[in-house]
Amino acid sequence: MTRCKKCGEPINWIITRAGKKMPTNPGSVTICTPDGRVVSGFIPHWDTCPHADDFREQVNPNQRSQATNQLHLKI
Numbered sequence: 001m002t003r004c005k006k007c008g009e010p011i012n013w014i015i016t017r018a019g020k021k022m023p024t025n026p027g028s029v030t031i032c033t034p035d036g037r038v039v040s041g042f043i044p045h046w047d048t049c050p051h052a053d054d055f056r057e058q059v060n061p062n063q064r065s066q067a068t069n070q071l072h073l074k075i
């Protein structure tokens with residue numbers, strides 16, 4: 001197990017379906033989805049990390065494409 005370089009909390013790396021590494025908090029949790037499915041999984045560390053802004057660019061490709069769109073608008 002490694003620790004977050006930003007806040008020092010222990011993190012557990014998982015591999016997403018897309019083959020990318022994602023930091024999660026150790027220990028699985030069981031949640032109920034809005035449509036009633038019960039699933040177990042991990043809380044992404046960037047959801048609880050006080051330095052989550054540093055993760056955002058890695059985990060949210062939509063934001064990156066928005067930035068790209070804005071770039072095109074400026075041109």
Ligand SMILES: [Zn+2]
Nearest residue numbers: 004006007049
């Ligand atoms: Zn952290």
